Amino acid sequence: MYALAEADYVNNRWVDRIHLEKVVLAKKVGQFLSADKTDQERAVVENIARLLTKDISGVVRQSLAFELRNCHEMPKDVANRIAKDVEDVASPFLSDTDIFSDHEMADLARAVDEFARIAIARRPHVPGEVSIAIAEMGGEKAVTYLIRNPGAEMPKKACDQVMRRFENTLAVLDLLASRIDLPVSVAEKLINKVSEDCRKTLTKHYRVNGGKARELSDSARISSLFATIEKASQRQIDDYVFELMRRDELTDQLILQMTAKGSLKFFESAMAIKLGLPVTNVRALLRDGSQIGLSRLLEKAHIRTDLLPVFRKTVSAAVKTGKAAEKETVPA
Numbered sequence: 001m002y003a004l005a006e007a008d009y010v011n012n013r014w015v016d017r018i019h020l021e022k023v024v025l026a027k028k029v030g031q032f033l034s035a036d037k038t039d040q041e042r043a044v045v046e047n048i049a050r051l052l053t054k055d056i057s058g059v060v061r062q063s064l065a066f067e068l069r070n071c072h073e074m075p076k077d078v079a080n081r082i083a084k085d086v087e088d089v090a091s092p093f094l095s096d097t098d099i100f101s102d103h104e105m106a107d108l109a110r111a112v113d114e115f116a117r118i119a120i121a122r123r124p125h126v127p128g129e130v131s132i133a134i135a136e137m138g139g140e141k142a143v144t145y146l147i148r149n150p151g152a153e154m155p156k157k158a159c160d161q162v163m164r165r166f167e168n169t170l171a172v173l174d175l176l177a178s179r180i181d182l183p184v185s186v187a188e189k190l191i192n193k194v195s196e197d198c199r200k201t202l203t204k205h206y207r208v209n210g211g212k213a214r215e216l217s218d219s220a221r222i223s224s225l226f227a228t229i230e231k232a233s234q235r236q237i238d239d240y241v242f243e244l245m246r247r248d249e250l251t252d253q254l255i256l257q258m259t260a261k262g263s264l265k266f267f268e269s270a271m272a273i274k275l276g277l278p279v280t281n282v283r284a285l286l287r288d289g290s291q292i293g294l295s296r297l298l299e300k301a302h303i304r305t306d307l308l309p310v311f312r313k314t315v316s317a318a319v320k321t322g323k324a325a326e327k328e329t330v331p332a
Helices: 002-034 039-053 058-068 076-083 087-096 102-111 114-121 128-137 140-148 156-165 170-177 184-190 196-205 210-231 234-246 252-261 264-275 279-288 291-300 305-329
Strands: none
Touching: 002 039, 002 058, 039 058, 039 076, 058 076, 058 087, 076 087, 076 102, 087 114, 102 114, 102 128, 114 128, 114 140, 128 140, 128 156, 140 156, 140 170, 156 170, 156 184, 170 184, 170 196, 184 196, 210 234, 210 252, 210 264, 234 264, 252 264, 252 305, 264 279, 264 291, 264 305, 279 291, 279 305, 291 305
16 A cells, blocks of 8 residues: 555656646747747747647646747747637737737637637737627627727727627627727717717717717617517517507607508507507508508507608508518419
């Protein structure tokens, strides 16, 4: 028993010594490749670096990556393997290395784990191509770091991706609105999506007059709402309309604009919820085509008197369009 314990102790000491030697070797290899050496000298050491990037010990790989983060010349396979390693290895390297071109870094940003994207997003300078990649693939945390980074370029395509992917995340949109380098077209799109304070900032900074801002806001809101409703189930539409009514935002003007846009589903749901009727009953009344029935429906829903004529005309047109679309989808 004592002999076995002594053997284990010796073996562990041997393993620890080997591990320590590898850590020291990794450090020396990284320092060597970061120095100015001949191609022949580098070739031998680069092969050692390749082996070290595959070492089972994370500490060994971490030591190598840390020393190589300021290296201006190394094989791309070595750099790529480090960039796609675990967080302790990859993040410090990706934060500082200049070994990758903008295009290569953008490709990496699409392929690596989220922690690595965060490291890229926090670099002192993030080119537009890389920002677009992070905006396309990054989670909320990576995108937040990107937007907060004054050294990150935010071209229109990157901003559009952020607005599309995080359209319901006010914190991200407000943060984007706080930047001072946005394309004007992006600022105009953001106006309807952000908080009132950020809207004022956008209006002031990008010199969009208040009336135009409100016009852009309403127009973009209708377009966004229409796109959402078209993809939603009837239950989702009803829930959304009910929430609008609860917040006193289900205005006659909104219902009219949505109907004019072609969303008969929104109109049906609004009428049903206002009157406490099943949506199927409202739908059947509309499909019947009776102008008298439509007028009574609008009056019971307390639609503004001055809007009744345009409501009747708009709803009737939407019903006809819906019927025509149904006929086109029926197989011959």
